[in-house]
Structure formats: C-alpha cells, structure tokens
Amino acid sequence: MEQDDPMLVGRIPEQDRHVRLLLDSGRIEESEAAFDDTIASSPNLVGGEWSRPVVIVHRALLAWRLGRVSLALELAADAWTELDAEWRNDASTAHALSMLGYLLEGHSTPALELLARSVRIAREAGDPETLAHCLLREGTTLVARVLVHDVRSERYLVDGLEKFNEAIELTSYGALRRRAMASSARALVELGSIKAAHERVLEALEDARRTDDLFGEALSYWTLAEVHRRREELEESRTAASRALHGAELSKDTLLITRLSTDLGAICKQLGDHVGEATALRRALRASGSTVSVLREGLAQALEQRRIAVHAQRKANAAEAAALRDPLTGLANRLGLERYGPGLIERSASRGCIPWLLLLDVDWFKDVNDRAGHSMGDTALREVAGLLRSECRGDDLLCRWAGDEFVILLVDSTGDGRNAGPAVAERIRAAVDGHDWSQVLGELERLPTVSIGAAAGPERLEDLFTAADVALYRAKHGGRNRVEVNDSERRAPQTVE
The missing domain is CATH 1.25.40.10 (Tetratricopeptide repeat domain)
Structure with a gap:
C-alpha cells in the first residue's frame, strides 16, 4: 500500500x-x-x-x-x-x-x-x-x-x-x-x-x-x-x-x-x-x-438538528459552569463548592482517604485596597489564586468563598493522610509569604500573607467548614501568617510558624 x-x-x-x-x-x-x-x-x-x-x-x-x-x-x-x-x-x-x-x-x-x-x-x-x-x-x-x-x-x-x-x-x-x-x-x-x-x-x-x-x-x-x-x-x-x-x-x-x-x-x-x-x-x-x-x-438534516442540539447543550453547560465559577480568579465560587464539595468528600472517604478542608484568609488585605486601590486588590487576589493552583493538585477543589477568603478541599489524601492537610497548608503559606509582591503591588508597608485553618475527617462539608473556621480564628488571633489545625478526632491544636 x-x-x-x-x-x-x-x-x-x-x-x-x-x-x-x-x-x-x-x-x-x-x-x-x-x-x-x-x-x-x-x-x-x-x-x-x-x-x-x-x-x-x-x-x-x-x-x-x-x-x-x-x-x-x-x-x-x-x-x-x-x-x-x-x-x-x-x-x-x-x-x-x-x-x-x-x-x-x-x-x-x-x-x-x-x-x-x-x-x-x-x-x-x-x-x-x-x-x-x-x-x-x-x-x-x-x-x-x-x-x-x-x-x-x-x-x-x-x-x-x-x-x-x-x-x-x-x-x-x-x-x-x-x-x-x-x-x-x-x-x-x-x-x-x-x-x-x-x-x-x-x-x-x-x-x-x-x-x-x-x-x-x-x-x-x-x-x-x-x-x-x-x-x-x-x-x-x-x-x-x-x-x-x-x-x-x-x-x-x-x-x-x-x-x-x-x-x-x-x-x-x-x-x-x-x-x-x-x-x-x-x-x-x-x-x-x-x-x-x-x-x-x-x-x-439530522446532522444539522444534532449540531444545533449539541451546540445548545454546550452553551447550557458553559452557562452552568460560569455560574459555578468566580469570574475574578477563575476558581470555583461558593455555589461551586456547595455543588461539588459533598461528592468529593464522599468519594475520598469511600476510598479510605482522609478529606481535608483548608479555609484561607488573606492578611492585611484591607491595607492593599486602601493604599493601592481596589484594582490592585483584585490583582492580589488573582495572584493568590495562581499560587493556590501551583501548590495543589488538579483533583483538588479550589474555591473563592467570599472577598479575600478561599476554601481548598483536598481529596484522595493517601499515605500519611493525617499530615496531608497541614503540609499543603504550610506550602501555601510559605509560597504567599515568599512571593515577590513588589512586581504586582509596588512598595507597601504590609505585603499580603495568609492565615489558614485546616480540618480533616469524613464529616459533612458544613461540619468541616465550621471546624476549619475555628482553626482559622485561632490563626488570625495568633498573629496571622500561620496555620492552625482542628481535625475530627479533637487532635491537639498544632501551630506551624
């Protein structure tokens, strides 16, 4: 031939x-x-x-x-x-x-x-x-x-x-x-x-x-x-x-x-x-x-009808995806977390893995908005979103919860699952702390860092969020730029400086 x-x-x-x-x-x-x-x-x-x-x-x-x-x-x-x-x-x-x-x-x-x-x-x-x-x-x-x-x-x-x-x-x-x-x-x-x-x-x-x-x-x-x-x-x-x-x-x-x-x-x-x-x-x-x-x-004739139907379905899917995504950062939004989070937790638990939820708050974000302007504040949030992507896996669910708060749902944590959440949280904290913000925000007295609360366990999404929120409160009031952990077994709180 x-x-x-x-x-x-x-x-x-x-x-x-x-x-x-x-x-x-x-x-x-x-x-x-x-x-x-x-x-x-x-x-x-x-x-x-x-x-x-x-x-x-x-x-x-x-x-x-x-x-x-x-x-x-x-x-x-x-x-x-x-x-x-x-x-x-x-x-x-x-x-x-x-x-x-x-x-x-x-x-x-x-x-x-x-x-x-x-x-x-x-x-x-x-x-x-x-x-x-x-x-x-x-x-x-x-x-x-x-x-x-x-x-x-x-x-x-x-x-x-x-x-x-x-x-x-x-x-x-x-x-x-x-x-x-x-x-x-x-x-x-x-x-x-x-x-x-x-x-x-x-x-x-x-x-x-x-x-x-x-x-x-x-x-x-x-x-x-x-x-x-x-x-x-x-x-x-x-x-x-x-x-x-x-x-x-x-x-x-x-x-x-x-x-x-x-x-x-x-x-x-x-x-x-x-x-x-x-x-x-x-x-x-x-x-x-x-x-x-x-x-x-x-x-x-059938091809044209099918093309129109498939095109309409894709537009509908795109509209639905847009409704579940934060337009500023490209991460999932609150609705996206509520839609996909429970299923991811259930899947992770069914495989014998430990699901972790990280709740992250940008420190000194009000200073960025007040001193550099809201457009620079938006830029800072996009930078944080990019750092989250680089430190997490493709299967993890990243969400902008509201304002300067982010949620990360870590799934399929195999191996030493009990330490997976704190390890990822610390990598994120260090990445934000070591980021070259001067290229983005210029000279500011206080550059953004993050405080992170982490919670683990096979509980419902709402329970994990509440536990992580308690840990985040401790991190914010413990001096910021830190990680606090609160898992379902009431493990002793640990601090990562």
Whole structure:
C-alpha cells in the first residue's frame, strides 16, 4: 500500500490513515477491525499536532463507508460543533469543512456551500495541499450533480473541471492527483473531449494499479467504460465497467456501486446481454441506491438538528459552569463548592482517604485596597489564586468563598493522610509569604500573607467548614501568617510558624 500519500499524511494520525488505506485497497475485514481499534483506543482524540475536527470528520467518512450511519452522524455532528465553538480561518478548518461537505454530498445545497467556503479559506490560508484537497472535493460534488443526481447542467461540469485541473497543478503524485485525473477525465467525457479524457484516464489508471488503489482504479475504469461506450466499443466498455464495479464493491463506496451497476446494466442492454443486464440490476438493488440517497439526505438534516442540539447543550453547560465559577480568579465560587464539595468528600472517604478542608484568609488585605486601590486588590487576589493552583493538585477543589477568603478541599489524601492537610497548608503559606509582591503591588508597608485553618475527617462539608473556621480564628488571633489545625478526632491544636 502507498504510505506517503499527501492527501493524508500530516492531517490525521497514522492509525486513522492506516484504516483509510486498507479500505481503499479493498481489505474490508482488516479495515473494520482497525477502525474499531482506533475508536476504542482514542475515543476523544485529538490534541497536539492534529486538528480535532479534522480527525473526527475523517472518522465520520470512514464510518459512513463502513455502513455505520449512526456513528458517522455522531462523529460529524461533533466535528461541526467543534468548528462552531472555535472558528479559525486556517488550513485545518478548511480541511474539516471540505470533508463535511463531501459527507453531505447527497444534500446538495449545504454541501456545495460548505465546499465553496472551504476552498475560500484554504486559499486565504496559503496551504497548497489543503487547497488541492478542497478543490478535489468541490469538483467531485459539482460533477456528481450531473452524473449521480441527473441535474443536466454544463455549468457544473465546467466548474468541476476547473477545480480538478487546479488540484492537479497543485500536486505531483499520490491518491489526490490520481483521483483528480480520473474525475477530470470523466468531466471531459461529458463535455465531449473524448481523446483528452482517454489520455488522462489511462495515466490515472496506471498509477492506481501501481499503488494498489482499488478506489482509484474503480474511478478510472468508470471513465474508461464511458470513453469506450462513446466510441461504440461496447465489449471494451462492458469489461471496463465490470472492473470498475468490482473495485467499487471491494472498497465499499455505495453510491459509486449504484451508479456503476446502472451503467453496466445499460451497456449490457445495448449489447443484448440480458443476463448481464439482470445481474447488474440486482447488484444495484443490493447497493440500495434509493435507500442510500434517502439516508444521505436524512443524514444531512439530522446532522444539522444534532449540531444545533449539541451546540445548545454546550452553551447550557458553559452557562452552568460560569455560574459555578468566580469570574475574578477563575476558581470555583461558593455555589461551586456547595455543588461539588459533598461528592468529593464522599468519594475520598469511600476510598479510605482522609478529606481535608483548608479555609484561607488573606492578611492585611484591607491595607492593599486602601493604599493601592481596589484594582490592585483584585490583582492580589488573582495572584493568590495562581499560587493556590501551583501548590495543589488538579483533583483538588479550589474555591473563592467570599472577598479575600478561599476554601481548598483536598481529596484522595493517601499515605500519611493525617499530615496531608497541614503540609499543603504550610506550602501555601510559605509560597504567599515568599512571593515577590513588589512586581504586582509596588512598595507597601504590609505585603499580603495568609492565615489558614485546616480540618480533616469524613464529616459533612458544613461540619468541616465550621471546624476549619475555628482553626482559622485561632490563626488570625495568633498573629496571622500561620496555620492552625482542628481535625475530627479533637487532635491537639498544632501551630506551624
């Protein structure tokens, strides 16, 4: 199999590319198993070097070709929603839009709109490879309006041919060029340029054979069959159409199977081959062409409805998350603590761990507001929030309770759990005390420190908060910038200077 196809390399992970190459080579059982492994191993991909929408919509196309319509719908909707959420006029966005448009080919208006938009974005992004992708898919959809959906318009053929020719100019080898060559030859046939079409399709066919690209062979043989038919070479036309249909069936392109079966049946009828005609029509029936068209039309409509629903749900989730978060510091707010705190305490206790609650108050905060201004006070609170994040784990719940008070809920304290809370509290105290406040607040007589009360035990959130509040009171009245502990076993108070 071809390994360095520019149509795929760099856009999707190797495992996804491998599935596509298996499918294009007609190795269906292997491609199905590889696809299942890919989905199972990375269901929520993707970050890092790949664009998440590109990978998701590519998987939607694979799922569609494998006959998994529901999964194709789900993946395509997720990709579309991702694009809506973080729109960028870059090559990845163009690539994802192009694949979505190709997936919706049967639903012509939105498909053509997406494809044209993807071409515009690819041009602006200045990425030749992506532009070639987008041009090929737009050209394929334009020509399909004539060949598959029986819309008799020369304009679609001319526009499609222009897209194919530009794509050919932008790439020198690989599946993208082969398919652009074969598809452009098919448009040339419909426009009456039989000789030019024949020369072009033979080049594409030779390259497809050399690289074991069954899908590319099917496209090439389809065009070659029509070339022979226009020249009234019906025997050669039937042979080419049969080979095209065989390749399409192996690579599982249902719409191409339906069209080729119909064409083969018409050629057999001209030859008086009624057995061949009947066989071709049965193959068309098996491909369920009309059902597939309805499914694809329904897919487009359901996809849009699902996209809207998912987008609305994400907005609702975002609004809920915003309601639980303090806008100044980005930490959870009081409502967030009340929402998530009890569950975290229960989870920690159920695992045999000791939950700790730290209640923190910023010392001398009134001086900061009075001497430096409230905007500097807000800056100081954001600095404290940043220090809390750096000293706590990702699973811990950090909350701005009110004003200059913060709450930290430490969960899953394993090992020496009895000392986990005081240890974290002391790290926080030392970090705030040693922070370079002059860079933020300038010269103040009293720079911020923190007093912390800590409480442990499997009690309810309210009980832990009350116990920590008592310890905080001792810390404030014991001279500030200190940690006091009050756990559920009435452990003797300890002071950390």
